[in-house]
Amino acid sequence: MPENKMILNKLSELRVIPVIRTKVAENAVTAVQWLSEAGFRTFEITLTTPDAIKIIARLISKTDALIGAGTVTSVKQAKKCIEAGAQYIVSPCVVSDLPAICHQYDIPCILGACTPTELHLAMEAEADAVKIFPVSLMGGSTYIKTLSSIFTGVPLIPTGGIKPNEVQEYLESGAICVGLGGVLVNETLIQQGERRKILEISLEIIQQATKYSS
Incomplete structure (x- = not known):
């Protein structure tokens, strides 16, 4: 099996991708430590x-976790991320040239889409999976279920506004995994040193994910 398919399968097994987005670099590192x-x-x-x-x-050299790069909107950015060791690339939109560069390095490319037309364009560009963003504004898990019934076999990764108690619901609706940002990476809690609170939220989400049996 090609490496990019193996990585995508691993993401499906893990079920949740924490999306690390902070205003302070060190807060991102702290978030990864606590979530790990x-x-x-x-x-x-x-x-x-x-x-x-x-x-x-830094994370690639110090952890055995899968590390991806997100909000990638150009081939130039993708190359820099891949050179740094990124093991998958995620874009919030359809950048048709991204899959080709990712596949040169045998890593998966996840393009972003919101509408059925964008989803189709992402697959035409040979994306390995499609990030449905912002999913909460598009109808939530019901929207994922509808897309899954139309685009059968297309790996969908809903992201944006998913609540901890909705994770299982999204997985049951056809998502291969879900992306969670602000609910997991709350920068205010990180700056306040609220490690225990973030661990509590994390464990709730992991429990939700493990309830789903594919």
Whole structure:
């Protein structure tokens, strides 16, 4: 099996991708540390985070978790992330040239879509999976169920506004995994040192994910 397919299968097994987006670089590193303690084994580091590429390289050298790069909107950005060691690339939109560069390095490319037309364009560009964003504004898990019934076999990763108690519901609606950002990576809690609170939220989400049996 190609490496990019193996990585995508691993993301499906892990079921939840914490999306790391912070205003302070060190808060992103702290978030990964705490979420790792809770049991998460993959992290999407968004390029809107200061020093994101340095953080990706740092995490790749110090952890065995799958580290992806998020909010990638150009081939130039993708190359920098891949050179830093990123193991998958996530875009919030359809950038048709991204899958080709990712596949040169045998890593999966997840393109973002909101509408059925965008989803179709993402698959035409040979994306390995499609991030449905912002899913909460598009009808939530019901929307994922509808898309899954139309685009059969297309790996969908809903992201944006998903609540902890909705994780199982999204997985049952046809998502291969879900992306969770602000609910997990609350920068105010991180700055206040509320490690225990973030661990509690994390464990609730992990319990939700493990309730789902594919």
